[in-house]
Amino acid sequence: MDSLKGKLPPISQLGPFIALFIACVFFALTTDRFFSAENLSLILQQVMVVGVIAIGQTLIILTGGIDLSCGMVMALGSIVMTKFAADFGLPTVIAVLCGLGVTVLFGLINGLLVTTIKLPPFIVTLGTFNVAFAITQLYSQAQTVTDIPDAMTWLGNTFQLGGGAVSYGAVFMIILYVLVWLWLRETGAGRHVYAVGNNPEATRLVGIPTERVLLGVYVLAGLFYGIASLLAVARTGVGDPNAGQTENLDAITAVVLGGTSLFGGRGVILGSLAGAVVVGVLRNGLTLMGVSSVYQVLVTGILVILAVSVDQLSRKSTR
């Protein structure tokens, strides 16, 4: 029989929830508006873009990779879908699908470079980060796309829940998390994602097509970035060529804070949701306290380093 100790998740998985708790208590004590329903729903809306990017990022980090291009690909996706709708008058659904197509294509390119040329994901995605950024700037001519159909921002609409407004996008994000969590836990393909991150050689030797698993993960991540593009458009109501710059590191921070190991093969996706909320709460709370945004960047940077250190140290202790 398993003892209770064996049932409790390891500290790295409890970390984000502890951090979230401490942050909430801290901001509740130092600001008066933090725990208002209004503010909490604001946090949730701010979290949804980073949260959905973090789903794709988690999948890639679980395989032992990393995606530095996530935020930029998301920005490109939102420019493509808004401009296709505004310039060509394409129906919303088609324009959104085009945007998703572009982000999936970037996922595919990342995945192919990683699996066929065997380049390190770090370098590949550093390259596509710049490519996506440049294309975004060139295509949008660094102009914000404003003239977009209402249907495209539907996910930004809210409904009332317990005094606060909850956006459909936030609900959608939570549904996506639950689906991916179940997929990773309960299906063979999901377990193979962990296996590839754990021991790629052993995984290949038992006959699992590791390259196909990797490629699938990068493509899937591209799809989630595309969904994040739509959410970003829905939240801001525009196509913003300068989006994605804070989201890029915020998403990685969320995943690492969420207890997913940068060395691959360990972590729970719901942790990334908690991590994304931690990042959102920090940014929101610090803003309420009147701390300038530069300090927020500083805090996020320190947080990532802390989380990675915990990851590394806990890994050593189990060896």
Added chain:
Amino acid sequence: MATENLVMKATGLVKRFGKVTALDGADFELRPGEILAVIGDNGAGKSSLIKCLSGASIPDEGHVWLDGKEIHFKTPMDARRAGIETVYQDLAVAPAMTIAENLFLGRETRRQGFLGKYLGALDKKKMLEESVARMQELKVGIRSMTQAVETLSGGQRQCVAVGRAAAFAQHVVIMDEPTAALGVKEGNMVLELIRRVRDRGLPVVLISHNMPHVFEVADRIHVARLGRRAAVLNPKKISMSDTVAVMTGAMPPESIPAECLAH
């Protein structure tokens, strides 16, 4: 012995790598229910032989038979599908995953009905039960199948790898230096398990450098030398030092006493 009674047989295997001839007409015979040790100096063609048998490389010449039928493996997957499982020395397990997950890695059991068929949902309960049963059958003393493999000792991990191979092999288990990375006690644990696999009726090909281990478990010893099979020895009759002499070429195969050869 007639070919029909052999589980595996190979004749005249040749494998060249550019100008280097790794296998130069090697023969191989594996009988039902035996542990056949394969020994040889570095470069004797030991690993090339095993690679040809496990599908990891394709021989340039020669024939391989499994249960009397000629086979042509192109990949390790072909060999696996034909019922030949290979255990590698470097602990080929996924450390953060549970023992049950490792046992079923790549061969997961799906749930019945819609969830399993269309959504690929796994039948974790069934896999867990089967893991417990399989490991009990092999008398591997691991308490919980839901603990992560990384919580196990090196020997226990190797037992998981051997258990996985034994559970899925239909015909042959090939073990490539399964005890090389282990300490004395842990190594013995794995040897004990290898014996139990044999006792369940699965023939085992054991590649090892460790002479005491070979003499402890092997029923016959295949000595590879210069890309060929120098001799097949009977470990109950021949001494360890004579075996090493055959392996290094100090004792020519012709001069081995007849009773020391395995029949």
